[in-house]
Amino acid sequence: xxxxxxxxxxxxxxxxxxxxxxxxxxxxxxxxxxxxxxxxxxxxxxxxxxxxxxxxxxxxxxxxxxxxxxxxxxxxxxxxxxxxxxxxxxxxxxxxxxxxxxxxxxxxxx
Amino acid sequence: xxxxxxxxxxxxxxxxxxxxxxxxxxxxxxxxxxxxxxxxxxxxxxxxxxxxxxxxxxxxxxxxxxxxxxxxxxxxxxxxxxxxxxxxxxxxxxxxxxxxxxxxxxxxxxxxxxxxxx
Numbered sequence: 001x002x003x004x005x006x007x008x009x010x011x012x013x014x015x016x017x018x019x020x021x022x023x024x025x026x027x028x029x030x031x032x033x034x035x036x037x038x039x040x041x042x043x044x045x046x047x048x049x050x051x052x053x054x055x056x057x058x059x060x061x062x063x064x065x066x067x068x069x070x071x072x073x074x075x076x077x078x079x080x081x082x083x084x085x086x087x088x089x090x091x092x093x094x095x096x097x098x099x100x101x102x103x104x105x106x107x108x109x110x
Numbered sequence: 111x112x113x114x115x116x117x118x119x120x121x122x123x124x125x126x127x128x129x130x131x132x133x134x135x136x137x138x139x140x141x142x143x144x145x146x147x148x149x150x151x152x153x154x155x156x157x158x159x160x161x162x163x164x165x166x167x168x169x170x171x172x173x174x175x176x177x178x179x180x181x182x183x184x185x186x187x188x189x190x191x192x193x194x195x196x197x198x199x200x201x202x203x204x205x206x207x208x209x210x211x212x213x214x215x216x217x218x219x220x221x222x223x224x225x226x227x228x
């Protein structure tokens with residue numbers, strides 16, 4: 001149950017797009033279509049942004065999008081806004097009813 | 111409105127014990143699997159444990175297996191996490207999270223801080 005690998009930080013100017021990668025193995029990310037993404041502000045609880053690799057929960061803007069190729073999933077934020085500055089975590093089903101989170105990525109809006 | 115309210119956190123000595131609670135409201139509690147997820151200070155999220163809607167099946171991360179026990183009381187709309195023999199590395203904010211059908215956590219509580227120290 002090793003954590004999925006994410007870049008420590010990514011940054012972009014308002015209006016630009018940023019992409020966060022989430023790399024696992026064939027036992028988690030690569031083996032299932034069950035990757036979700038969470039946004040977390042400092043001192044706050046995480047918020048679901050994407051599930052099942054690319055589906056949006058109600059209320060999440062469409063400028064957040066998800067994809068997966070092999071053992072790597074990605075979250076793209078298009079049209080970056082100041083309010084998108086937060087930490088983002090991926091999460092994957094890892095078999096045997098266990099789950100594994102990513103190491104987390106800090107998104108900075110320049 | 112879905113609400114999850116954790117309680118029971120605090121300072122515990124290594125080798126001691128502590129029980130966390132998470133009271134749920136605003137949804138049919140008996141229909142949902144529930145989970146505990148933790149976050150050490152300044153660190154990332156870590157899935158800890160899950161329990162099925164009936165409470166008959168439980169699952170744990172390797173890091174807590176044999177020391178932590180997740181349980182639920184559907185008559186009280188509450189889940190619990192019994193922490194036994196805690197270690198310094200168990201120091202974290204513990205969140206409860208609802209898992210609807212599928213692999214996602216759609217609602218989270220505000221968290222309760224557990225500090226393991228002598």
